[in-house]
Amino acid sequence: NAGVTQTPKFRILKIGQSMTLQCTQDMNHNYMYWYRQDPGMGLKLIYYSVGAGITDKGEVPNGYNVSRSTTEDFPLRLELAAPSQTSVYFCASSNGALDYGYTFGSGTRLTVV
Amino acid sequence: EDKVVQSPLSLVVHEGDTVTLNCSYEVTNFRSLLWYKQEKKAPTFLFMLTSSGIEKKSGRLSSILDKKELFSILNITATQTGDSAIYRCAVRSGGGADGLTFGKGTHLIIQP
Numbered sequence: 001n002a003g004v005t006q007t008p009k010f011r012i013l014k015i016g017q018s019m020t021l022q023c024t025q026d027m028n029h030n031y032m033y034w035y036r037q038d039p040g041m042g043l044k045l046i047y048y049s050v051g052a053g054i055t056d057k058g059e060v061p062n063g064y065n066v067s068r069s070t071t072e073d074f075p076l077r078l079e080l081a082a083p084s085q086t087s088v089y090f091c092a093s094s095n096g097a098l099d100y101g102y103t104f105g106s107g108t109r110l111t112v113v
Numbered sequence: 114e115d116k117v118v119q120s121p122l123s124l125v126v127h128e129g130d131t132v133t134l135n136c137s138y139e140v141t142n143f144r145s146l147l148w149y150k151q152e153k154k155a156p157t158f159l160f161m162l163t164s165s166g167i168e169k170k171s172g173r174l175s176s177i178l179d180k181k182e183l184f185s186i187l188n189i190t191a192t193q194t195g196d197s198a199i200y201r202c203a204v205r206s207g208g209g210a211d212g213l214t215f216g217k218g219t220h221l222i223i224q225p
Binding site for chain 1: 147149154156157158161201203213215216217218
């Protein structure tokens with residue numbers, strides 16, 4: 001059981017480049033999330049999805065886009081990378097039940113130079 | 114705006130000591146409070162608390178929630194070097210995002 005899988009693990013982008021962070025889960029979870037983690041800060045929610053075809057903005061959505069065409073996949077797109085987007089990105093999923101914690105992917109470390 | 118504050122931000126103790134980590138929160142429509150342990154990679158789930166006064170326990174770790182005073186504590190007894198990590202508290206609210214608001218974490222270092 002793979003859980004939540006994120007790729008790539010590391011990436012360096014130049015300012016203005018675009019990329020997609022991939023996230024897939026095999027637990028049939030309806031809820032999926034993207035967080036970013038900056039040094040010394042808590043995780044901040046970028047976007048979330050409550051099911052295939054449904055996405056919504058979180059706390060810090062600017063500069064990002066998402067799609068959810070299937071239950072399994074929730075890619076995060078950066079269109080014009082900026083140095084402020086240098087961070088570690090975590091994808092997470094849950095089944096939405098009150099007594100269930102979130103399962104996190106192993107993270108993607110992104111540096112924009 | 115939902116807010117989660119953890120204290121202390123960092124803590125250094127010796128193996129065998131007992132530690133108490135604190136988490137206070139201000140959120141609308143509280144649903145649950147979660148504790149995570151984060152070592153080098155992603156946070157791993159420890160506990161989810163939804164009711165006041167009911168202790169959750171797993172080995173040397175335990176946690177309790179006080180919904181009246183809006184805080185939770187995480188206790189670790191007989192600490193070991195493997196307990197060194199960042200411990201994160203997060204609160205799940207009933208707002209539209211259904212995501213979590215995380216505190217900044219407590220960086221716990223256990224010295225041999």
